[in-house]
Amino acid sequence: MRREGLLDAAEELLSDQGSSALTLAAVAERAGCSKGGLLYHFSSKEALIKGMVERLIEEFDELVAAQGHDTYTKNYLAATLAAVRSGRIRRWAVVTGAAGNPYLLAPLREAMARWHREGLDREPDPAAAQIVRLACEGLWDVVSHDPGLYDDSRYAELERRLLDLLSE
Amino acid sequence: MRREGLLDAAEELLSDQGSSALTLAAVAERAGCSKGGLLYHFSSKEALIKGMVERLIEEFDELVAAQGHDTYTKNYLAATLAAVRSGRIRRWAVVTGAAGNPYLLAPLREAMARWHREGLDREPDPAAAQIVRLACEGLWDVVSHDPGLYDDSRYAELERRLLDLLSE
DNA sequence: ACCACTAAACCGTCCAGCCGGTACAGTAAA
DNA sequence: TTTACTGTACCGGCTGGACGGTTTAGTGGT
Secondary structure: OHHHHHHHHHHHHHHOOOOHHHHHHHHHHOOOOHHHHHHHHOOOOOHHHHHHHHHHHHHHHHHHHHHOOOOHHHHHHHHHHHHHHHHOOHHHHHHHHHHOOHHHHHHHHHHHHHHHHOOOOOOOOOHHHHHHOOOOOOHHHHHHHOOOOOOOHHHHHHHHHHHHOOOO | OHHHHHHHHHHHHHHHHHHHHHHHHHHHHHOOOOHHHHHOOEEEEEEEEHHHHHHHHHHHHHHHHHOOOHHHHHHHHHHHHHHOOOOOOOOOHHHHHOOOHHHHHHHHHHHHHHHHHOHHHHOHHHHHHHHHHHHHHHHHHHHOOOOOOOOOOHHHHEEEEEEEEEEE
16 A cells, blocks of 8 residues: 555654654655655644554554453553564654644544543552553653663563562 | 744744744734844844743743742742743643754753752652652643643642652 | 844745546446 | 456655745944
């Protein structure tokens, strides 16, 4: 699908060169496509960014749902670790792309509200669950800016300690 | 100092209207100043953004140092909560402003690396300290996007639980 | 005389969006 | 089985406007 390739190109551009490098021409060139072709799939730059944001949220929600634990927080933790460990951390890049226009951030705000509220009352210890979710959020941030901080063994220990927090 | 007022105006513009609203003309107007006056203090747009980033980091480091606890992590937690509770959350806005140019983000990356490594080996439980710092990072993020999630009593409980993590 | 600006004109660059094409696949009547 | 038509997917040049930055001429406090 050409559409996916264009979204990939836009994300790569954002994480490699920052949000000011996100121009229609640059995205098209990176995707091996023309500007006209890009505008065929996304009728404006806004539509392109909206597409990135929507894909980001959808994919993460699916990843959470694909985990097999018994609480939302545990699934959220497992999904975060899987995403962050994979090294392909696009959340931050996409957010910087969308930050030009508050309207484009709305779906992300809504998702964030959901991620930090959902199923809290079904948790045995809601306060612990919130801490774990906050730590997940922080992990996205920290790993985006300082990829060298965590390696496999540190991730493993982090996971163990966060799971301890949830089940005690 | 006019300089501070210009930085304030730039931050307000970023958090109110997003990074694409950050133009020299708009910053000058918001600060009640002319474009020439702005360029008198900051010789380019880059210099203005650099100024915002530097002030952000300096002020937060000072806030951490001003807390009176016995470990860096406790000071970091107290500073984060103080900043976040105050409602004037500028970190997110400044970062989106700087995200246009990776070069401008370098000081922030360096600060982030520092904040999540400093004094870890002097902590009684380094893994717990990392979790607390990650949760602080997450708190910045979550509160920026969903200000209604935490109120005074939730902050208080969060603080208590995070301090528990550190001292046991 | 100098500092800290103001006001406004001006320039070059850059970029989003538009528009007139092209290539091709299917389809369906003649 | 040729012709004519339709829709989809894409190309790439163009332009109008916005923006960053410069310059110049001037103002008021100290």
